[in-house]
Amino acid sequence: MIIGVDTGGTKTLVANFNKEGAPGQIIKFPTPKDINQYVQRVSDQIRLIADDQSIETISVAIPGVVRDGVAIWCQNLGWNNQPISQLFSEQFPMAKIIIANDANMAGLATMRRLQTVPRCGLYITLGTGVGTSLILNGDLHKSLNDCEGGHMALNYQGKATTWEEIAATRVLRELFGELSSETPAEVWEEVADRIKAGLQPLIAFVQPDVVAIGGSIGSFVPYFSHTLSGLLAESLPAAISVPKIISAPNPEEIVLYGCYDNATSQHKQN
Template sequence: MILAIDIGATKTLVAYLTNEGKIHFQVKFPTPKKYPEWVSQVTKVLTDNPQDFKIGVVAAPGHIDREKGIASNFGNLPWGEAPIKSNLKPLAKCNIVVENDTKLAGLSEGTYLKGKYKNVLYITVSTGISGALVVDGKLDPELQNSEGGHILLEHEGKLRTWESIASGRTIYQKYGMRASDIEDPKIWDEISYNIARGLYDLLAVIQPNAVVIGGGVGTHFKKYQKPLLKHLRTMENPLVPIPPILGAKHAEEAVVYGCYYLGKTTYDQDNK
């Protein structure tokens, strides 16, 4: 069994997956504002639902020290530095791998497209904007700490980060609606333009074979797929072709399945 834990700003998901990638057990609980309380909650879940794990993977927002298994800079969570690996390893009685949540979502989507596209750029448009590059079904280590949402763009006469003009939070602040409630084509055209501006800059540098858009806004990809492609086409030139732009296949479960893929690969490599 593989342990997968997805730490969200408001909820934490704990799931047990079989070796074949089927969810055997899962439970959610509100993510506490204090890290020790979170450890206590996870401890209770693992104690009340004992299982023999091969490996555990924890998806966390923010910066990851992969060697030490420490997460920091959580954004909406005031946790400071969280020594997740050292806290959970004795509880789960297995190796614990800690990885960024967006990278794991990207790994899930990139693995699904493996064999069809070699280089897959995953972009999450949610509260913020972030991304991951998956090459042949594996996370590109050269971009493991990349923060695409923080590239700078000129907007209304000022330099602004991409996520400050195109994220789900910005959409709500500007229009007073969440992506799920927006039906006006004019609003989606404006949103699509701001997404396209930052995305094109990444395309120019990375040149992926395909792009997958996930996250909360990505869930509604069909609403803005056409205007997004329209704006990207106006920016296209022979040196920067526009690849296929796809909606996430598993928008809601991408992180959990990313935990599974990373866990299985890591365990298999460590036990050859």
């Protein structure tokens, strides 16, 4: 059995996957910021969802920089140099433990599930923070593991800031309330402008074929994608094309699918 764990800055999802790669039961709970409480809570849910079946792999996604199973830096959880892999291995000594960045996992799953896998796909997750990943021909290259576009320094409306501080969903909710299908068009225009502020330099640099947006705002992309494309067309050099902008498939659960994809990929490599 493969278990996927999507650790967010606000909530965590735990799911078991069948042999066809479909999630069975999904358990959702608030993410504990204390590392020991987090590991214990996740471990308890894994045991519950496994229901005494053998666990082959536990694939964990976390929102930050990961190296060799260690959470080097997770700003929104306050974690620094936490040995996540070791802590889960102590709980599940017979299982293979895989730790990866959440945006990388979502980007991997998204690009592999498009009808045509793009040459270069840029994934953005908008949630508690802003995460980014770059997927080349359906694969995540190790040299790109630490991309953190959300922390780019920007000048927005005359103020020095970061992309995360103007475009994360938590910021948008503070400004505009809960976003929904009833949100006024002028709000979606402001949302598009804030996303464009960080997306424009990224597109100019990597020139992706597709930009997929996930996280809690992912399902609302049709409400602002046309405006966002127009803003990008105005700001990008004429020689650089505006990429196709789409919602990530299953935006609330796409990180879990990425955890599964990453686990099966590593099995094949071994």
